[in-house]
Amino acid sequence: MEFVAVAMLAVLVSGYLVLAGADIGVGMLLGVLGRDERERRVVIASFAPFFLGNEVWLVAAAGVTAGAFPGLEHELLVGLYPLFVVLLLGWVVRDMGLWLRGRVDVRWWRAGCDVAVVAGSWVLALVWGSLLGTLLVGGGHLEAGLNAGSVAGLPLAGLFAVHGAGFARWRLTGVPASRAGSVPGRYAVSAVALAGVAVAAGSRLPLWEVMASGTALRVTAVMTVVLLPLLVAAQALTWWVFRGRVDAPSYL
Incomplete structure (x- = not known):
């Protein structure tokens, strides 16, 4: 059960960074990929169906940490609280920009929300990089x-x-996709790199020393093994439904 708990935590954290890392990265490049109001809406539409589902992986990872590695979340929050505070602020600003930009059909309002999306995405990327580096x-x-x-x-x-x-x-299609092509790299390669960094960073934590024992460990491990396929299936279904390229704005 000990190995299962560690493996499940590694899968969930890696899954979050790979999946959510995509919408964070697109948000960072929003002003580069979309030069006008319509193009920016199309760029946001490229990840709009996915970003909430991507965050579920982090919630699941937090649950496994609390159940199988009691006290570890406390050590992380206490030891790295400045980074977590900035991370939370960036998260709120980014999501606020995404959810509120379509509420008021005024150019300056949408422009301000776009700035919030870009700024929040950069904060998330910088803080996650700092956390992993730490x-x-x-x-x-x-x-x-x-x-x-x-x-x-x-x-x-x-x-x-x-x-x-x-x-x-x-x-994406058309000009925004061409602009994205000017940035070197491939999705599959960067996905492997993000997952590798996550696993390497996790291997530096004293997971075996803070691991739960007995019923708590067994229940957490079994529930994770049961629920992970459901999470993967839901994610796969979402990707299948929205598998086509985006060429028009969405509700955001």
């Missing part, structure tokens, strides 16, 4: 790795942008 450098000693690791992980934000560009090339 874990890679500090491992179980979070305070020691916070400064050096946070700075060392900042270049990982570029990986999110490359990942988003690869996703945009697959989803």
